[in-house]
Each structure stands twice: as C-alpha cells, then as structure tokens.
Amino acid sequence: SVEAHKEDKPQKTMExxxxxxxxxxxxxxLIVIGGGSGGLAAAKEAAKYGKxxxxxxxxxxxxxxxxxxxxxxxxxxxxxxxxxxxxxxxLGQALQDSRKFGWQFTEEVKHNWMxxxxxxxxxxxxxxxxYRVALRDNKVTYENAYGxxxxxxxxxxxxxxxxxxxxxxxxxxxxxxxRPRYLGIPGDKEYCxxxxxxxxxxxxxxxxLVVGASYVAxxxxxxxxxxxLDVTVMVRSIxxxxxxxxxxxxxxxxxxxxxVNFIREFVPIKVEQIEEGTPGRLKVTAKxxxxxxxxxxxxxxxxxxxxxxxxxxxxxxxxxxxxxxEKTGKIPVNDEExxxxxxxxxxxxxxxxxxxxxxxxxxAGRLLIRRLYAGAxxxxxxxxxxxxxxxxLEYGACGYSExxxxxxxxxxxxxxxxxxxxxxxxxxxxxxxNKCYAKIICNIQDNExxxxxxxxxxxxxxxxxxxxxxxxxxxxxxxxxxxxxxxPVCAEV
Amino acid sequence: xxWEEAQARGYEEFVxxxxxxxxxxxxxxxxxxxxxxGRSWCPDCVTAEPVVRKELHNLPDESVFIYCLVGDRTYxxxxxxxxxxxxxxxxxxxxxxxxxxxxxxxxxxFKAELVRMxxxxx
Numbered sequence: 323s324v325e326a327h328k329e330d331k332p333q334k335t336m337e338x339x340x341x342x343x344x345x346x347x348x349x350x351x352l353i354v355i356g357g358g359s360g361g362l363a364a365a366k367e368a369a370k371y372g373k374x375x376x377x378x379x380x381x382x383x384x385x386x387x388x389x390x391x392x393x394x395x396x397x398x399x400x401x402x403x404x405x406x407x408x409x410x411x412x413l414g415q416a417l418q419d420s421r422k423f424g425w426q427f428t429e430e431v432k433h434n435w436m437x438x439x440x441x442x443x444x445x446x447x448x449x450x451x452x453y454r455v456a457l458r459d460n461k462v463t464y465e466n467a468y469g470x471x472x473x474x475x476x477x478x479x480x481x482x483x484x485x486x487x488x489x490x491x492x493x494x495x496x497x498x499x500x501r502p503r504y505l506g507i508p509g510d511k512e513y514c515x516x517x518x519x520x521x522x523x524x525x526x527x528x529x530x531l532v533v534g535a536s537y538v539a540x541x542x543x544x545x546x547x548x549x550x551l552d553v554t555v556m557v558r559s560i561x562x563x564x565x566x567x568x569x570x571x572x573x574x575x576x577x578x579x580x581x582v583n584f585i586r587e588f589v590p591i592k593v594e595q596i597e598e599g600t601p602g603r604l605k606v607t608a609k610x611x612x613x614x615x616x617x618x619x620x621x622x623x624x625x626x627x628x629x630x631x632x633x634x635x636x637x638x639x640x641x642x643x644x645x646x647x648e649k650t651g652k653i654p655v656n657d658e659e660x661x662x663x664x665x666x667x668x669x670x671x672x673x674x675x676x677x678x679x680x681x682x683x684x685x686a687g688r689l690l691i692r693r694l695y696a697g698a699x700x701x702x703x704x705x706x707x708x709x710x711x712x713x714x715l716e717y718g719a720c721g722y723s724e725x726x727x728x729x730x731x732x733x734x735x736x737x738x739x740x741x742x743x744x745x746x747x748x749x750x751x752x753x754x755x756n757k758c759y760a761k762i763i764c765n766i767q768d769n770e771x772x773x774x775x776x777x778x779x780x781x782x783x784x785x786x787x788x789x790x791x792x793x794x795x796x797x798x799x800x801x802x803x804x805x806x807x808x809x810p811v812c813a814e815v
Numbered sequence: 816x817x818w819e820e821a822q823a824r825g826y827e828e829f830v831x832x833x834x835x836x837x838x839x840x841x842x843x844x845x846x847x848x849x850x851x852x853g854r855s856w857c858p859d860c861v862t863a864e865p866v867v868r869k870e871l872h873n874l875p876d877e878s879v880f881i882y883c884l885v886g887d888r889t890y891x892x893x894x895x896x897x898x899x900x901x902x903x904x905x906x907x908x909x910x911x912x913x914x915x916x917x918x919x920x921x922x923x924x925f926k927a928e929l930v931r932m933x934x935x936x937x
Contacts, residue, residue, distance in 0.1 A: 448916035455923065458932055 350376045353477055353491040355469040355637065358394020360670035360683030361497035362453060367691040369460040376489060377462055378469035378479050382501075385511040388519045391450030392457075392464065395499050395671075396680040398446055403521035404541055406442045408712045411548025415714075419751035433549045435526035443522055471638035475665065478638075493694070496644075496653065496661070496668040497687070498637060500630035500678075505533070509593030513604050514624040517542065525600035527551065528622030533590055535561045537711045539627035540573065544714040547582045554583040554619070556590065558611055562711070566723035569759075569776050576715040576757055576778075585619075587611045593624055632672040642666065647674055657701050659690045677707050708775075708790035710783035715757060718786030720793055722774035727763045736773075737764045739799070745780055746810045758812065762802070770799035777812075785813045818874035823883045824848075826897035832881055833913060840878035841913035842934065844924075845904060847891060848884045856888045863908040863924035870930040881913075 352368050354361045357379025365377045381398075383389045390398035410433070417431050457464045467479035467487070475490050502516035515523065517538055528551065532543040535557040547553040555577075562570035578584055588608040596603040601622035608617050632651040639646060639653075645662045646653050652674035659667050667690060670683035685702055692698035708720035727736050740761035748754065763774030775789045792802075807814025821836070823829040833841055844867050847857030855861050874880060885891055885898050885907060898904045911918035912933060923929050 444916055451915075451917045454932065454936070455919070455929060458928055459923075459926070 348475060348490045348492045350374045350463075350489060350491040352376075352493050352495060353378065353469070353489060354495045354497060355477070356394070356497035356499055356633075356670070357392045357453070357464065358497060358499050358670065358683070359396050359680040360499075360687040361394065361495065362392075362457070363684040364495050364497065364669060364687035364691050365462045366456060366460050367688045368695060369462045371691070371695040373695055375462045376491070377457060377464045378467050378477070379464070380466060380468040380480075380482075382468070384516065384518045385504075386515055386519045388522055390522070391447065392453045392466070393446075393450050397449050397453075399518045399521055401680055402446060402449070403442050404517075404545075405712060406445070407438065407521070407545045407549075408541065410438050411545040411714065414548055414550070419747075419753070422751040435549070436524075438549075439522065439524075446521075469637065471642045471644075473641060492665065494666045495687070495690070496634070496637070496639075496666065496672065497670045497683070498633040498672060500632050500671045502626060503629040503631050504626060505590060505628065507591055507593065509595070509604075510626065513593050513595055513602075514626045516626050520625060527625070528601045529620075530554070530623045530625055531556060531606055531619065531621040532625045532627060534627035534629070535559075535563070536627055536629065537562060537565075537713075538630075539625075540577065540713045541711065542625060542627060543582050544577060544712075547577070547580065548714055552583075553581075554585060554621070556585045556588055556608060558589050559587065565711070565717075566719065566725065566774075566776055568724055568761075569717055569719070569778060572757070572759060572778055573711070573713050573715060573717055576754075577713065579754075580714060585617070588617065590624075591616075596620065630671070630678075634672055650674070658693065659686055659702070676704055677709070679707065679709060682707055706790065706793050708786045710786055712783070715778055716780060716782035718775075718777045718782030720775045720786055720790040721772070722763055723776075724761075724763055724774065727765075727774055731765055731767070731773075735766050737766050737770065737799075738762070739764065743779065743812060745812050747780070762799070764799045772797050772799060772802060779812050781812070788813075817876055818871070818878045818880060820871075820880045820882060823881055825884070825886060826901070829881065829883045832883075836879045836881075840875055841881060842874065842878060843881040843883055843911055843913055845883050845885050845898065845907050845909045845911075847907050848887050857891075857907050859921055859924070860908040863910070866925055866927055867908075867910055867930055870927055870934060873931050873934045875935070 351373040352375045354365045354375065354377045357377045361377060365375050368375045379392050381389045396402060414433060454464065465479055467481040469477050469479050472478045477489050479487050479489060502518055504510045520542060527546065530546055530551055530553050532539050532553060532555045539555060543553050543555045560567065561574045574584065588610055590606050590608045592607040594605045596605050604621050604624055606619050606621060606624060634646050634651045634653060643663055644653065644666055653661055653668045653672050654674040655661055655668050659669055661668055669687045669690060671678040676682065689700050689702050706721050708718065711717040724738060738761055740759065742756050743758045743760065744755040745758055758779035760777040762772050764770040765773045772793055775786065775793060777785050821832050823832045846860035846864060847855045849855045871880060890896055891907060906921050908924045909918055909920050910924050910930065910933060917933055919929055919933055
C-alpha cells in the first residue's frame, strides 16, 4: 500500500535555546556566512537565479583593534593591498633605475608611508562600497553580523551592538576564511602586529622583524625593505614550505642580496616593550631551534606571519554536526564542496586539502551555485591552478614542483629544462644578470607533457597566466619549442 | 536638528559650500545645468533627481545635502573640468558622500534602495 504523503515536515523537533527549531518554510533559500571572495561570488550567483540570499559578514577586530569592511581577506588585508604596496616598492626601484635611463632629478627620493596607506585604504573603501552596491542591486540581503549555527537550518546573527537575530535557510554556505595565527608567547598579542594590521597601520612600521617564512612573510618583508625600511626575517626552518624549494631558495638569496636580513633556525620566545610609541620599541628574545643559543634584538615593529587558522571553531558547527579536522580546523568536503551535513556547503580557504586562493574560492563558489540552482554538473578543477608570489623578485608557478614531480613520477621519468635570463630592462641600470630564472618540468612518459612551470622574474604573474592555459590544454615540450617567442620579453625564454 | 539642503552652481561655489559645513556629514548630488524652463540638458539627471529627493527624509540628523549644478553640456564634456579633475567625477548624475569612496553613478541613482543605503548606512 502507498503511504499517504505527509507534508515535508521533520518528524522530530529539537529544543534549541528554548525554541523549537526546523520550521517548514525557511526565511532564505541560502545563507552565506562570510562575505569574502568565495561567499560574495556565490551569493551574487545565487541571486542571479532568483534565489533569496543573505550574506553575513563580520570582522572580529584584531588584538590591535584593526577592522575592515565587506569583501573578505583578499580585498581588505590580502591580495589587493599587498600588490599595491609591492608596486609601491617596485616604483621605488624604478626611480633608482631611471637615472641610468637619463632621468635627472636632484632631490633624494623618500617614501611616505601615510600617503601610500591612505591611497590604498581609499581604494579598498571603494571596493567595500562596490560590493555593498552589487549585493543590494542583486537583491541579496547583507548584514554586518557574526553568524553562528544554533540548530538545524538555523543561524544566529549578532551585530556589533550585541543585538541577536535568528534566521533559517534551506541551505548554508560556510565561507568564513582564516585569520593570522599568533605565536602563543608572552607579548605576542599585546605588542605584535599581523598582516591584518599592516595594511592600515597609521604610522610607518620602522625597523621591522617579520616572523615566518610563508609567502605572506616574504612578500611583506620584501615590500617593506623596498620602501627603504630595515627588515629582518626570522625563519624557523625552510622558506615557502610547499613550494618548489629550488625556487624558494633563489627567492631568499635575492632578498638577502637586496638588503633583507635573515635569521635562520630561530623562534621568538618573548616580546617585551621597551618604549611605547607609534611605532614604539620592542625587544625580542629568540631561541635557536638547533641548540640552546638565545639572541635578542630591538625593533620598532614585530610582524607575525607564521600561518593562518580557519574561522571554524566558534561558529556552532558542533550544533549542526558539521565535521571539521580537529587539529587544523579545516572542513573536509567532497568534490562538490558539500560537508558531511547535506544542506551545508563550504568554500574557500577553510577547505581541507584545497588551494587557498581567491580565484579558486570564486570559481568553486560559482560552480557550486550553478550545480545547486541551474542544473549544471561542472565541478571545480583544482588541478594546474597557477599562482604567483609577489616577493621583490616575483615567482610564478603552475603545476608540479620539482620535488613533487620526482615523488610522483620518479626522477628518471621527468626532464627539467631550465634557463637563466637577463631582462632587457635590467641591462642598462646594471641590475643582476643571473637572478631571473625559468624552468619547466616535463613528463617523459607522456610525450614530454609540461607538468610544471616556474618562473622567477619581473611580472611573473602576467607571464604565468598564459602558460597556465597552455598547461591546461596539455602542452608538450615540442609544442612549446615550436611556439615562436616574442622579442624582447622575458617570457620568450 | 534634522538635515539641511544647500545649493551650489559650479565648482568654486561647491567647494565653498562644502567648506562651510566642514565637520558634518555631507551628501552631494551633481547634475547638469537647467534651462529657463527648469529642464536639465542631462536626461539621466532628470530621472534621478526626484528619486533622490524622495529619499532625503532618510538623511541622518545634522547632515547636509548639497544640490550642485555642474555647468552646461560643453563644460561637462571637457575631460579637464574641475569636477572631473579634483572630485574624480566620471558622470552626471553622481550622488556621493563627500570625503568617502561611497558614491552612486548614473543609473545607480535611479534606484531608491541604493540611494537609501548611501544615506543611511556606514
């Protein structure tokens, strides 16, 4: 016999904070927690399909009190200000080079931190506003409130004044991103800053100690030095873990030769304030990782860049049963970005084993929405995603690092072609003639298909983008050789 | 005290008016000049003005709304006019919150929701 079809009502109800949860109809089709690259892309896409969407975005201020507007890490305290400040440093170098090309100016060239920072923050402000307009225009509801799950299909949003509201949705997308990790040593939160503070710092950081060897650490150290500041990088072990180490070392060498000090195999154990100020003076005590040696140093600013932790531990995931990796805080998802709870999805930096990049989050978010609401089937392709590290000598890469290729295919099955090159623009000002470098890694067993591309030189990002498309098409070494070069550009190598 | 409106014609007068209200939140609507019959040469401004005026009651207390006529069509089309050069205006109508990157341009000004958002939110 056929059972009479009951209305789509859950048979169990749960007591949550004194309320019965799980209503029959929801306030929204989709609630997105986190208004960053992934979250906003998904929200706008869902609105295009006529879905009722809400975005909750809230920035918990840093220990130093820094906060920012809608748009997430990339826009406010990541890619965008980073690239602009990197550009500021490059322009400083260009001014020096320009004399050799005949430009004459008698004044000494100095850098004003406040002028740069104000311009950068102004641009970021226009992006924050642009996102607000885009959301409103697409009929996406936006609330500047901290979202956390309180029960099935139910979320609590708390605004900065502490007012709480409950919302329900058929589906949820977690896109809460990450925040910088602190060392857990005396003085770290009181006196140190992170990248969350750096790009809006209302005073020049002065003599700076950067702790860490991530791309964040090296990029920041790089542009600070390029702006004329005294910069030291304290590294616990290797540079750019996870990146091709051959390239990482070249980057480190270049930075060292261009005025960045490195303290290798030490970790800070204590930060004390010698003098208050903007900037003040700090004393850092560090211990060797290989022995008992203790060293001390004095700096105006200590910038921590030792890693980032996902914002997944305080959003009530336990209340809805979403499993996270307890050690890292990351959320494992299937290849459709779905968590272990069928109506909850996740995208962006918080995903386990996926690349932490803005374009990846955007792509994953958009494709997810198209699969949910437009009947699409395309899944996000995480393979052969190009990246660029904007250190003073830029590094672009796509595909396998040399180590990973050797590990996967065996040393005898891969062939590495490499070359040093001297950008034409560097010749006249007598800049380094043997630092720029490119290499491709080929799979001998597969027609010498190019499986890894690495370039170290100016505009590496621009160069890498085209090669990434070629790699996606399965370019082989022969095809690469048969492609006539553009002359005179770095990319012709 | 609620909000108040001031009017200005041309760049110099706009700057003087803004200076006069220094310290208060200033919102400004820039439109093309009007002829003797009160019609602007800028058709989008004609559409936008009533929409904006209808939302003025949402302006925060103590704020100022400056209604500014920029000039005639020829003046506006000059890529070097002071509004373009100094205020970075790219089109009329433009509705903006002075001293911030918050602005609405052209068709964005036709949307009451967006105008309200500009007037009421941080």
